[in-house]
Amino acid sequence: MRCYLAKVLHFLRSWTMSVENYLTPKSLKRAGSPAPEEQPLPKILVAEVEKVKVKKRMCALLMMYSGWGYFGMQRSPTHPTIEGELTKALISCGYLIDSSPEEYRKVWFQRASKTDKSVSAIGQVCSMLVSHYTGQHFFQSHRFTFSYVSNSNPFLAFPKLPENEEIKTKMNAVLPDHIRILVPPVFRTAVWAAHHRVYDYFFPTFTLAPHDLSGGDQAHWNYRVSAERLTQANEVLKRFRGTHNFYNFTSGRDATDKSCYRYIISIKCLPPALFGDHEYAVIRVIGQSFMLHQIRKMLGLMFAIVRGIATEEVFDLVFRPERVDVPKAPGLGLMLNQVVYTRYNERYGQDGIHAPIDWSKYEDDMALFRMKYVYEHIDKTEFEERSYPFTFSSCSDMMTYDMLDWLESLNMHSYYFRPPGSPVNLPPNPGESTEACVMNHPEQPKFTVPATDSETTALST
Incomplete structure (x- = not known):
């Protein structure tokens, strides 16, 4: 795949050079254009190539949330749910185009378990395909953008896969405080891999x-x-x-x-x-x-x-x-x-591509969240309200x-x-x-x- 992308990049750069040679001062002068030093450089040139498969990777979202005030985990068009808040954050961060069911099918969104109304979770797992674009254009489906700012600085805005810490930071910045996510390395699926x-x-x-x-x-x-x-x-x-x-x-x-x-x-x-x-x-x-x-x-x-x-x-x-x-x-x-994920860790955890789901890494974060947003709320509700x-x-x-x-x-x-x-x-x-x-x-x-x-x-x- 890397070799293929390198060949495509080489071809596009060669094509750029041919365009630059065509727009030489000689050809401009014959056409009666201003002198070369007076000719302004083009600010941007965009060539869109259709039906190019965008590279994505499966990502696991380890979620912690307080279910109080929500009608369960699963999305609902009429009631507030945890997935409703997650959808808003995914769209805001550029990892999802909209909240339509078709878009969720495109990214293979899955949840490991559903929770009922007012039920909280300290170790929920969701999985989805993650990708987004660098440069000026975000999420143009089935296409990539070729652009350059000057004749000497052409570049190809290939899809860039976000890092785990980047996803975690951006998502937690827009999610409510009582919903937090942690992002482990490369993952396969949330549901069927669960033991x-x-x-x-x-x-x-x-x-x-x-x-x-x-x-x-x-x-x-x-x-x-x-x-x-x-x-x-x-x-x-x-x-x-x-x-x-x-x-x-x-x-x-x-x-x-x-x-x-x-x-x-x-x-x-x-x-x-x-x-x-x-x-x-x-x-x-x-x-x-x-x-x-x-x-x-x-x-x-x-x-x-x-x-x-x-x-x-x-x-x-x-x-x-x-x-x-x-x-x-x-x-x-x-x-x-x-x-x-016992069997998943045994099968894929040591293959060098995927990483095991190890909750022990997040025990401190989970303990703090459990105490602040779950236990304290339960005690307050039981005793005071x-x-x-x-x-x-x-x-x-x-x-x-x-x-x-x-x-x-x-x-x-x-x-x-x-x-x-x-x-x-x-x-x-x-x-x-x-x-x-x-x-x-x-x-x-x-x-x-x-x-x-x-x-x-x-x-x-």
Whole structure:
């Protein structure tokens, strides 16, 4: 490729010399033109050559963002999203022409994972083809520009690939402070190369307290979780490990849809720590991919069991193809911690062309961002604002960002079968066993529940 470009450059320079020889003082004098010393030099000469393939390279954007106030990651024409902010920055910096879907297809834009409304990310990954032009002309599709300022200084404005630090600096200068990007070296693709995703859920530990804890809000904030409670929570979380049918932990999918089967590698509640005067803990979930609301419903069911509102017998029902009423935890504390590229690093990390995706290089930046824009905001919202923005007719559709208010709604769920097409729960008949209830309602798998959010694709939470 370099040899080919060198030949093209040599040809164009030779052509320039022939043009200069044609415009010699001799020819100008025969035409009655002014003397050579009086002839002004042309300021610019442009020759555009059509249908020349522009050189591009795949670039990874490691993103950190606070999802508060955004309707998820994916672009939306009517709501503010993270990709909407990213699109504005890409256009402003000259890495994207416009926000049309066709333009995104041209640059092969991909995201490694989607996040739901108000969900943050510390290790999101997007990939796209990057190129831009030097000189006076930016982004002239399928063409390059040949120009010169004087007869003695011709040059060809070939596309110049921007450096990683240049992309990082320019993008962060126009992005909001709560959205930051890091740019590693040459990359291949963001989605299919991902091995697994790591999500964290940051929550106040009074969520694990008994449901009959008295003393009001202050008693909840003064609560300190015991080792026994943490052990109980981890025992419940172990029930989610492995491959299961998570049909009851998502929406917008049919009970017989094979994509409802997901593999959970690990899920564990980490030791608590004080954040100011309040105690918080983190639940870390590792899996290959996740569906819409999956993690939030998994944790909502765990909180209900640990608080004594539901029993572990519900696990005999939730992995069945019948719809069961399961609560959904608030999305405020959920964040995408990182996307792991184990197999990608093994295959391409040492080939001399691509570079491995190593999150350890950015641990300090990620820790500062997590503390300033995620943890502090969660604590402020939980303790000070007590926001309760949306309440719908169905308790299953109730959306809260305040943990104390959400805990009160756990008693509104039955943790049992729900009749098709209705948010009202199906109570068991007196003396009827679980097996008998399933046999008496065989039509359950035929029905689906419509999605409550605009995002209904996989790799969402």
